[in-house]
Amino acid sequence: MDIHERPRRLRRTDGMRRLVRQVHLDPGNLILPVFVREGASEPIAIGSMPGVFQHTQSSLKAAVNEAAAAGVGSVMIFGVPSHKDANGDAACAHDSILADAIRWAKEEVGDSLPIIADLCLDEFTTHGHCGVLDANGNVDNDATLTQYQRMALTLADAGADILGLSGMMDGQVGAVRKALDAQGNIDTVLLAYAAKYASAFYGPFRDAVESTLEGDRKSYQQDPGNVNEAIREVRLDVAEGADIVMVKPGLPYLDVIARVSAEVEVPVAAYVVSGESSMIEAAAAAGMLDRERAILETLTSVKRAGADIIATYWATEVAHLLNR
Ligand code: PBG
Numbered sequence: 001m002d003i004h005e006r007p008r009r010l011r012r013t014d015g016m017r018r019l020v021r022q023v024h025l026d027p028g029n030l031i032l033p034v035f036v037r038e039g040a041s042e043p044i045a046i047g048s049m050p051g052v053f054q055h056t057q058s059s060l061k062a063a064v065n066e067a068a069a070a071g072v073g074s075v076m077i078f079g080v081p082s083h084k085d086a087n088g089d090a091a092c093a094h095d096s097i098l099a100d101a102i103r104w105a106k107e108e109v110g111d112s113l114p115i116i117a118d119l120c121l122d123e124f125t126t127h128g129h130c131g132v133l134d135a136n137g138n139v140d141n142d143a144t145l146t147q148y149q150r151m152a153l154t155l156a157d158a159g160a161d162i163l164g165l166s167g168m169m170d171g172q173v174g175a176v177r178k179a180l181d182a183q184g185n186i187d188t189v190l191l192a193y194a195a196k197y198a199s200a201f202y203g204p205f206r207d208a209v210e211s212t213l214e215g216d217r218k219s220y221q222q223d224p225g226n227v228n229e230a231i232r233e234v235r236l237d238v239a240e241g242a243d244i245v246m247v248k249p250g251l252p253y254l255d256v257i258a259r260v261s262a263e264v265e266v267p268v269a270a271y272v273v274s275g276e277s278s279m280i281e282a283a284a285a286a287g288m289l290d291r292e293r294a295i296l297e298t299l300t301s302v303k304r305a306g307a308d309i310i311a312t313y314w315a316t317e318v319a320h321l322l323n324r
Pocket of ligand 1: 217
């Protein structure tokens, strides 16, 4: 045999494979998304998201403490209010479920674990859109920014270390940064969902937040066929002051993660969303694949594509696996 290169040499043993491995998952780079349900007296299982719950105050505190103890990098909170209205005004109230949940989480972890608050109106609006509607029923970009500014001040005031701007309105990063700066708040970090696609993979999340969405989000979230648009969105968000940019979903958009991470100097996050997780959970439950291996391979792929940070519902579990 006339073989000069034998790549298999470096794959022979566990030790050899570990020695040459390029990409490693680290609990510190993982974000755990959690849901907190206003008025819940016990944790409520989410049918389409196996293992994920709408938390109460005390189960949120337990989840935050467990994540912190396992070394997870951050917890991202979504609030599920018991009252919605057309403009999502409840999202801007100082005692909103989201603001309360931030305070509960901070009581547990203080500054040791950065807490991210989702900054978007969709959980709080009766029509389920990420913004307010104009007289014709279209999402009114600039009127929405005013609400985002109010919401940002409330969430920062409650103690959020990072605001996750997930609404995909034009100018949202600049508007929120300006509102924070005007208060002398130079410390709150802005995580911009810069390249967020109009995706079928958000289906289970909408159960988790009891979404009442009428129609779809195609007029503000990106078209799955586009990649240049993602670069444009990211460039604008960085120019407006984004500290971290995010690509979402993860697995179906690995090429976008790779392009974005080659383009920017700020950290790049990717969100392995509800539908991606539920797909693997359902296949594993049906005996079709090895659950743990599929999870680790998925997250490794996202990191290999260029994500510095990964938001995943498996964050705490994976942190325990990595610590083992
Ligand atoms: C909306 C929001 C969505 C997700 C996070 N923030 C859903 C949507 O845009 O409809 C999806 C997350 C997931 O599917 O896990 N603010």
